[in-house]
Amino acid sequence: MKHIIGIDLGGTTIKGGVIESKNLIKQIVQNTEANKGGETTLNHLKEVIRKLRTAETKAVGIGVPSVVDSERGIVYHVQNIRDWEEIHLKSILEKEFDMPVFINNDANCFAMGERIYGLGQNFENFVGITLGTGVGGGIIQKGKLLSDMNCGSGEYGEMPYLDGILEDYCGSFFFTKKNSNGYDIMQRAEKDDNKAIEIFDEYSKHMAILVKMIVLSVDPQAIIFGGAISNSFHLFEKKMYDNLTDFPFPNSIRNLKILKSKLQNIGILGASALCY
Structure with missing residues (x-):
């Protein structure tokens, strides 16, 4: 074998x-x-x-x-x-x-792993996003990793945003600015701590911006989140969708699948x- x-x-x-x-x-x-x-x-x-x-x-x-x-x-x-x-x-x-x-x-x-082993097997065109210290991305089109010149496509975290870059607001730095970390805030939110829930509500607004950037650039069938912060997907999913209602092309959001990776290792x- x-x-x-x-x-x-x-x-x-x-x-x-x-x-x-x-x-x-x-x-x-x-x-x-x-x-x-x-x-x-x-x-x-x-x-x-x-x-x-x-x-x-x-x-x-x-x-x-x-x-x-x-x-x-x-x-x-x-x-x-x-x-x-x-x-x-x-x-x-x-x-x-x-x-x-x-x-x-x-x-x-990460994107290729999803394509071969994970939820990406169900899609020919999707974007895999890792949410951790940084925010990285890989683009799958027609079942294959997008070919590019310098390995930079899909790096949405580097996009200019507010007073920095999108990674500052969608990666772990967002939570450290709250004098804590994502895991602790997640645990508090799961125990109905109002302050922690508010932090995730704020986080969901930034994640909606990330989704909009992805859809406007490649309009995929799906976005698959991985990385440590994706474990809190259940805490920001609904509010993230609420912040997508003003998207100028409603069908793009309606047809889009936003998922959390299920893969280990x-x-x-x-x-x-x-x-x-």
Whole structure:
């Protein structure tokens, strides 16, 4: 049975797994040790691949939190890994392991993971959005990841908005400005804390703006939210829809599905989806 390795490369940990027939059958976690420099992180990445590789392994997919030249597999300006300003990761790993290696940024991996393994199987055209420290996005059109020049399409969080960018209002920074964090505020809101509910009502207005930007740019069949903040979807979903009633093209909202991802281990699955 053919195996695919998926690697979720973060600033703190490297999470890797073996996929067999679309099932995650093995996974390991390795410290990135990013503060020691890029060579140390690269060696840890190679170690993870060696531990996961079997005679049945056919390809490796890697998701990274940065800009990627996905055609050539060059990773640029990884903020959380020292000395990774430009690393030709694809060529390095293909030479080391003699198998195909596919690399993209983590938001695109999320969208691909949904397309191959998750709710995105039901849609040919959708946008996957990760809601966490940042707000990243991946665009699927005609069943495939949108091809772009610099891995920047779908990065709606970087759009100018109010006194900053949309990420400031749809990512975790919105909650830290309230002298708390999203998880604590979610717990309070679920216990009917009025102040916490008001915060999510405010958050829903910003999320409606995000939805409007997505619909006006690509008009997808669906938007699928993932990431830590998406766990509070039930707290902002209704008010978000209420703030979409003034959209100039009502059918676009009426026909749009806005969903929360159901996948576990999406970082690993999404990276492996690059290999399909």
